[in-house]
Amino acid sequence: MRLEISFAALVASGAILASCGGSEPSGDTAVTDDAATGESRVVNVYSARHYDSDRIIYQRFTEETGIEINLVEAGGDLLIERVRADGERSPADVIVTVDAARLHRAEQAGLFQPIEDQDILGMVPRELRDPEGYWLGFTARARVIAYSTERVDPASLTGYEALAGEDWDDRLCMRSSDNAYNQSLLASRIIALGEDAAEEWANGIAANLAVPPSGGDTDQIRAIAAGTCDASFVNHYYYVRLANSDAPDDQAVANAVALYAPGQEYGGAHVNVSGVGIAAGAPHPEEARAFVRFLLSDEAQRVFAEVTNEIPARSGVTYDNPRVAEVAEWYRDPVNLGELGDHTETAVRIFDRAEWP
Incomplete structure (x- = not known):
């Protein structure tokens, strides 16, 4: 995994990314496109989540795929506003945030492209994803x-x-x-x-x-x-x-x-989600799809359940957290x-x- 960077760092033009191992956002840094230089495959992840589970999953994603993550962290509304303000210049590949209504606003602002991979969409119940496939929930609460x-x-x-x-x-x-x-x-x-x-x-x-x-x-x-x-x-x-x-x-x-x-x-x-969408102008769309797919893998879904106590979006995932398993069995409001x-x-x-x- 590469560097976590704060929203404040996005506002300032910045320095080159340095490597990290799970520290707090470092400040005066900015996303770089390593793929363009041929140095490595990367995916630029803009995330409003700040959980230990995510850092575990990001590390495993890089280990399994060889794709390094440039991580930008900020509050959900700030993150979405930054991508919107950057427009076609935004380096974002994927946007991760909490709350379906916030994801809907990002989609309405034109920040997402459709996830056209039916295998990916098919992993998530219809009620936990956008009807047009612009975003999907990878955990529920x-x-x-x-x-x-x-x-x-x-x-x-x-x-x-x-x-x-x-x-x-x-x-x-x-x-x-x-x-x-x-x-x-x-x-x-x-x-x-x-x-x-x-x-x-x-x-x-x-x-x-x-x-x-x-x-x-x-x-x-x-x-x-x-x-x-x-x-x-x-x-x-x-x-x-x-x-x-x-x-x-x-x-x-x-x-x-x-x-x-x-x-x-x-x-x-009533349930809500943590969700993800592929940015409309994603410079690394293949890597972005690989990242979304990994969030729905058995391994990632298990980590979400066991570390963050969230409900896996995918059914049939086994995990060791009886209290979450009980919650997952509750009857849910069927509204999309x-x-x-x-x-x-x-x-x-x-x-x-x-x-x-």
Whole structure:
């Protein structure tokens, strides 16, 4: 693998890449095209993910294919904006980011080319990829209800709509409404319920907050365990990370909290993805396709499940993480995730009207 480089380094014109072995982004560097000089085969990966699992997979990809990775890391929106601003000059080969709505926005901005390899597309369920093949999810995450095992009767949890009821007044903790996962969750409610009912639901959630929204998903889980609130929406892997931890404090939190996923009678669990698309102007399209294919390999999918606690996008992959295996069996909302992006602007407006900060 080659060098991780930060978004700040992209803004400054830069120096030549140096080799690395998993250190933090180094700063004043820029992507170079080694393939053009004949020195080696490369793929320029622009990624909004910052996980140890990815570094393991990138190293194995280079070992197996001989293709070195030039890695550019930044937040999802910043990354996409940089590729858009660079236009035809962008050296990006593949764009990796989280949230289907964000992937949809990148596709709408013309940043992707279709993945025309049907073998690659066939590895991923239709609901986890763009209908036209511009991007696909390589892992999934379920956004479900975390609740106190001491203060909440799980029988009272009847779908996502339950938490908007009056009996949940002053009992909820939530992340901010500007969080992409909450926006996509509301977009899924718009698809399932219609805009008016989804807005009523958002109003109910906002009215039931025990404290102003703050922090990430792990903070919500810890707040439930501490008695600050009784329930929240979280991505499953934040809970699994605590439950699989050897730290006594993490174990205590996990034992005080459980996850509830709506069953088929309530529309199923909302899922989102980490996804990838091949850049429209990819200078190394063959290497880009090889990279996407490797993300869906048995080896990579196993690493995602065991190291990052994500659900493999491919079915039939074996891995050693019983809690993730349990989550993978939950009934999922069958909506195609490509539809979420059509409703996120409406979701943001609803959040604003609901005064959900």
